[in-house]
Amino acid sequence: MDINGSVFAAMLTPMNDQGDVAPENVGVLVDHILSRGVHGLYASGSTGESVLQSREERAAVLTALADHAAGKTTLIAHVGAASTREAVALAELAGEKGYDAVSAVPPYYYKHRYEDIVAYYKAIADASGLPLIIYNIPALSGTDLSTDKLLELMEDPRIAGVKYTAQDLFQFGELKKAAPEKKLYFGTDEMFIGAAAAGADGGIGSTYNLIGDIYLAVETAIAAGDVDRARRAQRIANDFIAILLRAGVVPGLKHCLNQLGVPVGSVRAPFSPVSVEAAKELDAWMASVNLS
Ligand code: NAY
Numbered sequence: 001m002d003i004n005g006s007v008f009a010a011m012l013t014p015m016n017d018q019g020d021v022a023p024e025n026v027g028v029l030v031d032h033i034l035s036r037g038v039h040g041l042y043a044s045g046s047t048g049e050s051v052l053q054s055r056e057e058r059a060a061v062l063t064a065l066a067d068h069a070a071g072k073t074t075l076i077a078h079v080g081a082a083s084t085r086e087a088v089a090l091a092e093l094a095g096e097k098g099y100d101a102v103s104a105v106p107p108y109y110y111k112h113r114y115e116d117i118v119a120y121y122k123a124i125a126d127a128s129g130l131p132l133i134i135y136n137i138p139a140l141s142g143t144d145l146s147t148d149k150l151l152e153l154m155e156d157p158r159i160a161g162v163k164y165t166a167q168d169l170f171q172f173g174e175l176k177k178a179a180p181e182k183k184l185y186f187g188t189d190e191m192f193i194g195a196a197a198a199g200a201d202g203g204i205g206s207t208y209n210l211i212g213d214i215y216l217a218v219e220t221a222i223a224a225g226d227v228d229r230a231r232r233a234q235r236i237a238n239d240f241i242a243i244l245l246r247a248g249v250v251p252g253l254k255h256c257l258n259q260l261g262v263p264v265g266s267v268r269a270p271f272s273p274v275s276v277e278a279a280k281e282l283d284a285w286m287a288s289v290n291l292s
Contacts, residue, residue, distance in 0.1 A: 003100055004039065010204050011047065014026055014265055015049075019266050038216070040100070044078045062090065066098055076099065076102065080103070082107055091124045102128045103132065104132065109142070132160060134159060134163070135165070136162050137163075137187065160183050161179075166187075185201060185204045187205055190237065196223075210240075218230045218234050243278075247274045251271055255282055
């Protein structure tokens with residue numbers, strides 16, 4: 001089973017103004033993201049505020065996404081959780097709902113033995129019956145899997161690849177060299193140009209909710225050997241990301257999409273909405289690139 005496409009948005013989770021999930025608004029967000037040429041969605045991950053939600057809330061969002069878009073675009077369900085039981089329940093749902101793949105961060109909070117992490121991934125693969133992408137995000141998950149351990153995990157044919165949300169392009173290149181048949185997606189948006197040049201199979205990121213076309217442009221330009229064009233596109237993304245990092249990535253993205261009329265609502269505490277100053281900076285940037 002192949003995973004079609006290369007550029008996927010790490011989807012925000014629409015909420016109301018009180019921070020309750022609003023599955024009824026998933027469709028509008030998805031249509032907006034896809035209108036910029038993005039190839040699919042990666043739902044219920046970091047950008048989706050998933051660790052702040054119950055299993056039922058995550059299931060409602062994953063169901064709304066599948067009902068809206070399964071079979072029309074590539075859908076990847078992030079099902080990672082602190083407990084195998086939670087992850088397996090969501091993996092079963094993804095299998096039933098017509099997702100193309102599942103993905104999971106290593107089990108977090110406790111420091112687990114490697115063998116237990118392996119068992120967690122095998123349980124998810126068994127439950128979903130779908131290709132599984134390891135979500136490597138050591139800065140947030142607390143688990144920094146070595147190159148050898150990632151390669152060992154990928155020996156399981158059900159593991160389709162890695163979403164690599166870190167900044168080590170050397171490790172990224174080593175993984176690609178040792179496992180060229182696996183999918184390696186890059187998740188640090190501000191460095192996508194480097195990963196594309198290093199042979200990435202694509203990118204999955206938060207800012208793709210708003211400017212997914214920019215990453216398509218970087219990818220296409222690198223494939224064509226046009227480094228100047230790739231650099232110009234990446235520059236647009238990075239001017240935005242510099243502001244976003246000051247504003248707060250998830251609150252900042254939600255602010256921008258709300259301004260564009262895409263109702264993604266508020267964030268869930270302890271996240272808080274962007275400050276007045278950050279909102280002004282974001283609005284000025286959007287106006288400067290004619291996003292309105
Ligand atoms: C996900 O599952 O939501 C992601 O893939 C998150 C990827 C983001 N990384 C983090 C640490 O949240 O898109 C990136 C990130 O927001 C961007 O590169 C700006 O730093």
